[in-house]
Amino acid sequence: MKKYKDIVGDGGSDVVAQVTEQQARLQRRLADVRFVVAVVSGKGGVGKSTVTANLAAAWATTQWRVGVLDADLNGPSMAKMLGVRGHPLAVTSDAVEPPATAHGVAVMSMDLLLPADDAPLTWEAPSQAESHTWRGAMEANALREFLADTDWGALDALVVDLPPGTDRLATIASLTPVLAGTVIVTIPSEVSHLVVRKSITVAQRAKAPVLGLVENMAGLFPGPDATALAAEAGIPFLGSVPFDRSVSIAADRGSPFVVTEPASPAARAFLTIAAKIRDGLERRPCC
Numbered sequence: 581m582k583k584y585k586d587i588v589g590d591g592g593s594d595v596v597a598q599v600t601e602q603q604a605r606l607q608r609r610l611a612d613v614r615f616v617v618a619v620v621s622g623k624g625g626v627g628k629s630t631v632t633a634n635l636a637a638a639w640a641t642t643q644w645r646v647g648v649l650d651a652d653l654n655g656p657s658m659a660k661m662l663g664v665r666g667h668p669l670a671v672t673s674d675a676v677e678p679p680a681t682a683h684g685v686a687v688m689s690m691d692l693l694l695p696a697d698d699a700p701l702t703w704e705a706p707s708q709a710e711s712h713t714w715r716g717a718m719e720a721n722a723l724r725e726f727l728a729d730t731d732w733g734a735l736d737a738l739v740v741d742l743p744p745g746t747d748r749l750a751t752i753a754s755l756t757p758v759l760a761g762t763v764i765v766t767i768p769s770e771v772s773h774l775v776v777r778k779s780i781t782v783a784q785r786a787k788a789p790v791l792g793l794v795e796n797m798a799g800l801f802p803g804p805d806a807t808a809l810a811a812e813a814g815i816p817f818l819g820s821v822p823f824d825r826s827v828s829i830a831a832d833r834g835s836p837f838v839v840t841e842p843a844s845p846a847a848r849a850f851l852t853i854a855a856k857i858r859d860g861l862e863r864r865p866c867c
């Protein structure tokens with residue numbers, strides 16, 4: 581492997597100019613996106629992707645133009661949950677056209693790029709010992725490419741589904757000049773609250789506001805009160821989505837629950853949360 585001292589200048593690849601050009605392209609692509617909303621939680625498996633899919637579908641059924649960016653590069657699930665897994669990507673000379681769901685939600689996910697043999701994404705580092713060091717930078721690069729190279733068109737909302745962990749929000753916040761805010765997801769358990777409290781702190785430090793806390797899988801455990809967690813942290817409480825196995829069945833079928841069973845309590849909770857966030861965003865003073 582070459583070391584920096586072996587390279588005069590940077591070997592002629594002009595990495596800085598490449599990244600600057602890509603960032604400029606990203607800004608042009610996102611110029612027509614009104615709101616970028618990130619769905620986050622330090623805790624895994626609490627329903628971030630389910631919330632993302634249902635928020636996107638709920639907004640799309642109320643005439644918002646919506647895109648979903650699956651920022652979970654190692655465990656992508658949005659293509660499956662939104663029913664576009666295996667759909668081809670149309671590639672033009674300077675952009676990738678994301679497939680759209682039946683309700684017009686444009687979806688970009690690593691799952692659409694990987695071969696269908698279920699092999700996970702692997703990051704090739706100069707040596708395996710260094711792979712941990714490189715992973716963050718490579719993930720940020722991949723996400724920058726996704727944002728810069730996807731032809732989202734004009735959107736009202738781009739919903740970003742983040743992997744578990746508190747560190748990923750900073751990456752998205754630094755890449756998207758128009759991050760409108762974050763939605764934080766928890767489940768009713770003390771363990772989840774413990775971790776999510778940290779996520780709230782991280783989200784509050786990001787330059788975008790916290791739009792609020794969603795309690796998912798309500799009723800599954802006799803856990804602590806999510807409204808108290810929101811109040812204690814000084815963020816809005818957006819609502820509780822009950823645990824309902826049909827939510828999971830709908831996700832596995834690739835049809836968001838708000839579309840398949842809109843009258844059920846869980847779907848109504850998702851729809852109310854989506855309406856609250858949308859109203860809050862629409863009421864913001866315009867640019």
Ligand SMILES: Nc1ncnc2c1ncn2[C@@H]1O[C@H](COP(=O)(O)OP(=O)(O)OP(=O)(O)O)[C@@H](O)[C@H]1O
Pocket residue numbers: 621623624625626627628629630631652655657742743744796797798821822823824825826827828829831832846
């Ligand atoms: N309200 C709910 N009722 C029943 N099942 C649910 C509910 N919300 C989510 N699920 C199911 O729980 C599982 C985990 O949800 P999901 O994949 O959305 O979590 P996640 O936070 O995105 O996970 P990860 O941290 O791995 O990205 C899924 O199988 C999903 O269908």
Ligand SMILES: [Mg+2]
Pocket residue numbers: 628629630652657741742743
């Ligand atoms: Mg997920």
